[in-house]
Amino acid sequence: MDIVSTFFNVDVLLRYYPLLLEGLWRTIALGVLSIVLGLIGGLLLAIARLYGAKPVRFLAIVYIDVFRAIPVLVWLVIVYYALPFLGVRLSAFASATTALTMISSAYTAEIYRAGIEAVPRGQFEAAQSIGLGSFDLMRDVVLPQAIRIVIPPLTNNSINVLKDTALASVVALPDLLKQATQAQALAANPTPLIGAAILYLILLLPLVRLVAVFEARYSRRGAR
Amino acid sequence: MSQPEAIISMKGVGKRFGKFEALKDIDLEIARGEVVVLLGPSGSGKSTLIRCINLLEEYDAGDVHVDGIRVEKGKKLQSVRQEVAMVFQAFNLFPNHTILDNVALGPVRVRKLSWKDARERARRLLDRVGIAEQAEKYPSQLSGGQQQRVGIARALAMEPRILLFDEPTSALDPEMVGEVLDVIKGLAGDGVTLVLVTHEMGFARQVADRIVFMEAGRIKEIAPPDDFFTATRNERARAFLDAVLNH
Numbered sequence: 001m002d003i004v005s006t007f008f009n010v011d012v013l014l015r016y017y018p019l020l021l022e023g024l025w026r027t028i029a030l031g032v033l034s035i036v037l038g039l040i041g042g043l044l045l046a047i048a049r050l051y052g053a054k055p056v057r058f059l060a061i062v063y064i065d066v067f068r069a070i071p072v073l074v075w076l077v078i079v080y081y082a083l084p085f086l087g088v089r090l091s092a093f094a095s096a097t098t099a100l101t102m103i104s105s106a107y108t109a110e111i112y113r114a115g116i117e118a119v120p121r122g123q124f125e126a127a128q129s130i131g132l133g134s135f136d137l138m139r140d141v142v143l144p145q146a147i148r149i150v151i152p153p154l155t156n157n158s159i160n161v162l163k164d165t166a167l168a169s170v171v172a173l174p175d176l177l178k179q180a181t182q183a184q185a186l187a188a189n190p191t192p193l194i195g196a197a198i199l200y201l202i203l204l205l206p207l208v209r210l211v212a213v214f215e216a217r218y219s220r221r222g223a224r
Numbered sequence: 225m226s227q228p229e230a231i232i233s234m235k236g237v238g239k240r241f242g243k244f245e246a247l248k249d250i251d252l253e254i255a256r257g258e259v260v261v262l263l264g265p266s267g268s269g270k271s272t273l274i275r276c277i278n279l280l281e282e283y284d285a286g287d288v289h290v291d292g293i294r295v296e297k298g299k300k301l302q303s304v305r306q307e308v309a310m311v312f313q314a315f316n317l318f319p320n321h322t323i324l325d326n327v328a329l330g331p332v333r334v335r336k337l338s339w340k341d342a343r344e345r346a347r348r349l350l351d352r353v354g355i356a357e358q359a360e361k362y363p364s365q366l367s368g369g370q371q372q373r374v375g376i377a378r379a380l381a382m383e384p385r386i387l388l389f390d391e392p393t394s395a396l397d398p399e400m401v402g403e404v405l406d407v408i409k410g411l412a413g414d415g416v417t418l419v420l421v422t423h424e425m426g427f428a429r430q431v432a433d434r435i436v437f438m439e440a441g442r443i444k445e446i447a448p449p450d451d452f453f454t455a456t457r458n459e460r461a462r463a464f465l466d467a468v469l470n471h
Contacts, residue, residue, distance in 0.1 A: 120316075122312060122314050122316035123316060123318065125280050125310075125312070125316065126310075126312060126316035126317070126318070126378075127318075128278075128280065128305060129278055129280065129305060129308075129309060129310040129312075129379075130305070130309065130329070130330035130334065130378065130379070130381075130382055131302055131305040131306040131330060131334040131382060132329075132330070132333055132334065133302060133333075136333040136334075140318075140321075140329055140333065141318050141320070144320040145319065145320055148320070
């Protein structure tokens with residue numbers, strides 16, 4: 001058995017290619033959904049954390065800290081295996097989306113907060129002085145500037161969420177990794193695993209590059 | 225209660241930053257349409273005083289009334305702020321909006337104008353401050369003097385009854401000060417009440433109805449400009465004028 005027929009077996013790859021692609025789409029669906037929901041949830045959390053009434057602020061801090069501390073895998077397993085004891089029975093996909101979103105929200109909340117705090121005080125004052133209410137102040141003046149500042153870290157976090165989707169294979173979600181391990185077992189050959197790794201790289205490497213591009217662009221603009 | 229002719233009334237206003245007393249026992253009434261210039265050494269509380277008028281600074285003693293409404297946190301604050309516009313030392317234009325939309329944003333969101341109408345009016349205001357041709361640019365593409373004229377147009381767009389100027393020319397290169405002062409001069413006598421903090425003495429003398437001289441958080445003298453500049457009897461004010469006029 002040589003290396004090529006073991007790890008890069010074309011016959012095996014051709015046979016299980018459709019299976020891998022199916023897994024890839026599921027991984028992308030799970031990742032994109034969790035990222036988008038996490039971006040929305042994080043924004044709401046950040047605003048609650050900064051401007052909520054005292055108890056709201058306190059709850060937001062507790063949430064953000066707890067979900068940044070808990071390992072993704074642990075929370076995922078709890079959502080999938082423990083919640084049914086409370087009568088909450090979610091599918092593997094729904095469990096994974098819920099767990100990833102809840103954790104991503106905590107991280108993005110802190111990123112948004114840093115961005116909002118980096119907007120100069122004079123911007124808030126100018127908006128207040130022309131009579132804008134807090135919703136308009138956020139939407140028209142503060143958030144566009146804050147989000148611009150934090151696009152690189154938000155992209156970074158999105159990459160992490162995409163990578164964490166692989167954990168969903170633990171709750172039997174037929175994502176890319178799960179499909180690959182399944183194919184590997186069926187074919188008694190590790191080529192599908194290598195194929196999956198390559199697909200992950202094709203998906204993620206451009207995004208990693210993108211962060212670098214964003215960092216260069218927004219730090220330059222920020223310097224003006 | 226404030227007198228009916230006073231559009232701004234401050235009574236016993238005090239403000240602390242920690243141990244530092246920024247304002248002490250400020251009593252000041254400003255009439256409708258009046259032009260009042262605040263003078264005094266830096267750190268004397270001039271900026272803090274005008275920032276109390278639209279509650280960018282929360283005072284912790286006394287009362288501020290604008291047009292009979294007490295200036296305080298709550299539902300009425302926004303209606304006060306709609307009557308009181310401000311021009312800032314650092315311009316504080318919104319970098320994410322074009323010049324035109326910097327001016328149009330307030331009327332759209334607060335006065336509920338359509339973007340089309342608000343932009344039309346914004347164009348007229350930009351014309352009035354002499355920068356109509358910059359309308360589609362972004363603030364960072366303009367010179368300081370141009371940015372500050374946009375700041376004035378943005379304030380005027382709210383059709384305020386009171387305009388506050390917080391050292392509007394202090395951040396400008398000397399050659400740009402004149403163009404901004406000319407715009408402000410054009411506003412005086414227009415019926416709008418102007419309250420200015422400035423270090424431009426010649427301008428203050430020319431434009432003011434009354435000079436308010438402050439030192440260490442207190443008002444030391446209130447006088448018409450000619451009296452103040454030629455015949456102040458207050459020795460602190462005398463020393464201040466000597467320092468700024470003869471160097």
